[in-house]
Amino acid sequence: MAEAPARRTVLRALTATGAATVVAFDPRTRGWAATGTPGTGRTAVPPLDGTLTTDPAALDAAADDYGHHVSHRPLAVLRPGSVDDVVAMVRFCHAHRLPVAPRGQGHGTFGQAQVAGGLVIETATLDRIGPLSADGTSVTVGAGVKWSDLTRATLAHGRTPPVLTDYLELSVGGTLAVGGLGGQSHRHGAQVDTVTALDVVTGAGERLHCSRTRRRDLFEATLAGLGQCSVIVGATLALVRAPDTVRSYLLPYDDLETFLDDQRRLAEERRFAYLEGQVTTDASGAFRGCVLEAVAYGPPAGPAPDDTALLAGLSHRAGGATVSDLGYYDFLDRLAPAVAALKESGVWGYAHPWLNLLIPGDAVAAVAGTLLDDLTEADLGAGLVLLYPLAGERLTTPLLRGPAGPVPYLLALLRAVPADDTDAVRRLLAANRRAYDVVVAAGGTQYPVGSVPFTRADWRRHYGDAWPRLAAAKRRYDPRGLLVPGRGIF
Ligand SMILES: Cc1cc2nc3c(=O)[nH]c(=O)nc-3n(C[C@H](O)[C@H](O)[C@H](O)COP(=O)(O)OP(=O)(O)OC[C@H]3O[C@@H](n4cnc5c(N)ncnc54)[C@H](O)[C@@H]3O)c2cc1C
Structure with a gap:
């Protein structure tokens, strides 16, 4: 070997x-x-x-x-x-x-x-984007392909990956190693749930193909597997029909519970194609309100958006809705101008001790309320807070550990503080850990893209009943324990 x-x-x-x-x-x-x-x-x-x-x-x-x-x-x-x-x-x-x-x-x-x-x-450099399958429902790509490049390529054929992250300049291998969540996840699950096959290199240097029907143990140990059992070198991804344009609705709320109730309702009804939300804070970090972000896809992926039907029964602040139509790729790439501004201002280069939590739907109001009540300006820095629902039944990848229940929520404190402020980083890492403990006590977990100090015992708890299978796959496919040791899982 x-x-x-x-x-x-x-x-x-x-x-x-x-x-x-x-x-x-x-x-x-x-x-x-x-x-x-x-x-x-x-x-x-x-x-x-x-x-x-x-x-x-x-x-x-x-x-x-x-x-x-x-x-x-x-x-x-x-x-x-x-x-x-x-x-x-x-x-x-x-x-x-x-x-x-x-x-x-x-x-x-x-x-x-x-x-x-x-x-x-x-x-x-593993950036090959293969031809679409004859029926346009899948494409095979190299692991190093960025979602932005992939999406532009598939849009030339009127197709799109069903789930995209907010920021498109991430690699396919990188998001498949963690999960890949976005506003379409309440309909389609995570990006890992849309993968039909993988081409991987194991920790022993063996190149293997795997899928749900071939080497399923390796397939399931690799998707959201944090790189522990194999290096993804290629992936076959599902594609769906893309809209030409979308209609975006930004709906303001003054009250957290009302916002969460409306989000939950929209997630359950799958009324929109895309559903996210942000918590807004004032200069002191205190809660100011929430903005629900809902997007309807127009033809040919959906009917022409009907404002009255789409907004029926929602309790956002009267007269506060912002409605805009935009091209589908412009919508997907909506962060690009903000990213350019953050790079220009230097904030992109700040330290980002992020906290990404997955909270059970029945606990989200209490838990998010507590964490947001405690938030100060220093806790967030130049960052922001995302809060949006997922669909439990669509999250089917065993190693993407989410809480039980039909509508779990993602709460992300995207902190940004000057990189040389090491005291602030230390303090925020400790705050992340405390918040994580609160969430675990409520039946939640972390989405492991952030900065939460974790021990081996934490990882075992994180994986729960999936741990024995992950450990067995690790022994089998990375017998010397060489892949991605920095996670401290094994
Ligand atoms: C600005 C920004 C926005 C984001 N938005 C979202 C979002 O909307 N939704 C979401 O879900 N996440 C989001 N993330 C988190 C992001 O999905 C993860 O951090 C992702 O892992 C980053 O992809 P990457 O290509 O940079 O991977 P890297 O950071 O390079 O790697 C991440 C991990 O994956 C492993 N890995 C990388 N490539 C492979 C491979 N080919 N095979 C096996 N393991 C591999 C690495 O070893 C590492 O452990 C965001 C992050 C940032 C910074």
Whole structure:
């Protein structure tokens, strides 16, 4: 299984500056060297189609993420030129017991895609978007494809992934490793629920195809599996008919419970194609109100929106609705102008100790109320609060751990504080943990894209009755425990 040390091999590795070099690995010192031909005691890495680099800038970038408050430096970064490169390097790491973490767009907030002293596999080069199936209901893509690129490609055929995250510049592999939730989740579940097959490389470097009918254990251990059992290299994703335009409704509420009641009703009725919501706060962080965001898809994915029918029976503030029509992709990409502004102002580079919680529907008013009552300006910084319902019956992926009940809620405190304010980050991490404990006591859990300090025991509890299957898959597919160790799950 393991790649035999191949001294005869000369590796072509390009550093970030583009200079050709040779990279060797010394198993005794665990040092990777951009030196000449491997000498005594050094093992050449396998020949690659892509590049393996130890360039300091590449290592620094791989030691950072959107959270900007955790940093673990890898020893090397692989930019695969092919899936074979992933196989070769995972086998190499397996042989030398080096930890490995795949990294999509690095938008975790807690070092999720980092690996101290190991190899980061940047998947961005695995960017192939295959042709749509003959009936247009699926497409097979490389794990490094961004949802923005995928959606633009499928829209050329009038098709769209059914569920999209609010921000589209995330990789397919990255969101399938966590779940992938969005405003369409109350209808279609998470992105992982829309996957029909996966192409993966296990922790032992074996390339395998899996689906609900083939190697189901691996399929289910990989979707929302936080990269623990395999590196996703490709995925077959469901597609649905796309609308040309959508009608967006922003409905203001002064009262949290009324807002939640209307959201729950809309989620149960599936009246809209998309349903989310935000809590608004004043300058001191105090609750000011909520805005329900509901979107109806127009033809050919839905009927022409009928305002009267769509808003019937809702209790938002009278006369406060903002209604707008926009192109479907413009709607999906609605965050782009705000992201550009955040980058311009520097806030994009702030620390983001995010808190993402999944709360049972029958507890959400009490729990969210308590957490929001305690919120101060310092707790949120330049961030915002999302609060929206999901559909329990549509969340079918075993490792995406949600609370029981028909309409669980996602509550996300998207905190942003200056990256050099380490005291604030420490305080917010502790606050995240306290909030998580409150949510667990109410039957909820976390959506593990945020920054909640977690022990191994917490992970066991998190996975609950799915733990034995995950642990068995880990033993089987990553027997040396090398994949994504930074999560601290095993
Ligand atoms: C601005 C912003 C908006 C967001 N909006 C949403 C949203 O609306 N809905 C939502 O659900 N989430 C959202 N997220 C969270 C996001 O989905 C996750 O953080 C996701 O994992 C990031 O994708 P990425 O490509 O950056 O992955 P990375 O951060 O690079 O990796 C995340 C994790 O996945 C693993 N991983 C990455 N690629 C692979 C692979 N090919 N195979 C196996 N494991 C892999 C990594 O090792 C790591 O553990 C948002 C995050 C940000 C920063």
